[in-house]
Amino acid sequence: MVKIVSLGGSIVAPDGVDAEFVRSFVDEVRSYLGEDDRRRLILIVGGGAPARRYQEAYRVLTGGECSEDQDWVGIMATRLNAELVRAVFHHEGLCDDPVVTDPTAPEVRFSGRVLVGAGWKPGFSTDFDAVKLAERYSADTVINLSNIEQVYTADPRIDADAVPLSSISWKDFTALVGEDWKPGSNLPFDPVATKQARQLGLKVVAAGGRDLANIGKILRDQEFFGTKIGG
Numbered sequence: 434m435v436k437i438v439s440l441g442g443s444i445v446a447p448d449g450v451d452a453e454f455v456r457s458f459v460d461e462v463r464s465y466l467g468e469d470d471r472r473r474l475i476l477i478v479g480g481g482a483p484a485r486r487y488q489e490a491y492r493v494l495t496g497g498e499c500s501e502d503q504d505w506v507g508i509m510a511t512r513l514n515a516e517l518v519r520a521v522f523h524h525e526g527l528c529d530d531p532v533v534t535d536p537t538a539p540e541v542r543f544s545g546r547v548l549v550g551a552g553w554k555p556g557f558s559t560d561f562d563a564v565k566l567a568e569r570y571s572a573d574t575v576i577n578l579s580n581i582e583q584v585y586t587a588d589p590r591i592d593a594d595a596v597p598l599s600s601i602s603w604k605d606f607t608a609l610v611g612e613d614w615k616p617g618s619n620l621p622f623d624p625v626a627t628k629q630a631r632q633l634g635l636k637v638v639a640a641g642g643r644d645l646a647n648i649g650k651i652l653r654d655q656e657f658f659g660t661k662i663g664g
């Protein structure tokens with residue numbers, strides 16, 4: 434009973450780190466896990482504002498033509514955020530393993546109730562790392578928590594006419610996010626992860642990361658507010 438959660442950096446570190454959010458999220462997870470000894474969670478943590486800020490600095494300093502270096506800068510921000518989340522779950526007695534930085538590595542160990550993952554290598558976001566871990570642990574769904582409650586027909590921060598969707602097929606979602614990777618993109622699910630999830634026949638549940646009651650419903654397979662992608 435392993436569930437995979439892609440925890441958007443935008444909710445862990447919207448500016449600096451949001452310790453209050455991390456506290457309430459950990460409480461929600463502890464209560465979910467406490468109801469059944471068989472429940473386990475894998476949390477893949479994104480880079481948030483620090484990733485974008487450092488990537489922006491790299492672009493200012495160099496002109497930013499090297500996409501790979503930009504990605505490496507972003508990856509290190511995901512690892513810092515993930516290390517904090519891992520350390521807090523370790524303190525709770527729920528996580529005994531190091532942060533996973535290669536979801537395909539043979540030596541990945543999952544001995545506790547929670548496993549934390551971070552950025553792996555250039556070319557995609559932590560959404561892709563979440564898809565690889567879903568594949569590895571035979572999960573059929575990735576729960577993608579972000580700073581937006583639903584997927585819209587367009588980016589609602591740019592297009593005032595964007596309409597929220599309760600579900601969308603992989604075909605339509607691919608048309609929405611495109612197929613090309615750009616470091617630091619702000620998208621509900623990245624294009625490379627989208628392609629891989631679509632090939633695997635995974636479902637993605639996209640929802641707001643701050644509504645902990647709603648997250649509790651998603652984890653417990655109850656009716657929730659958000660968007661179902663594919664499946």
Ligand SMILES: Nc1ncnc2c1ncn2[C@@H]1O[C@H](COP(=O)(O)OP(=O)(O)O)[C@@H](O)[C@H]1O
Pocket residue numbers: 440441442443444479481578579580581583584585586587588589590609618619620621
């Ligand atoms: N079609 C869309 N529907 C919803 N959000 C979108 C869409 N296209 C782009 N976005 C943007 O994606 C953002 C979420 O991605 P991101 O900022 O990377 O969050 P996270 O750090 O949680 O992964 C939203 O705040 C929104 O501005």
Ligand SMILES: O=c1ccn([C@@H]2O[C@H](COP(=O)(O)OP(=O)(O)O)[C@@H](O)[C@H]2O)c(=O)[nH]1
Pocket residue numbers: 440441442443478479480481482484503504505506507508511551552553554555556557558559560562615616617618
């Ligand atoms: O495996 C990974 C994960 C992350 N990144 C880089 O790190 C940035 C921040 O990660 P992510 O987009 O997952 O963070 P979030 O959107 O959740 O804040 C990405 O835009 C990429 O540039 C990467 O290259 N490979």
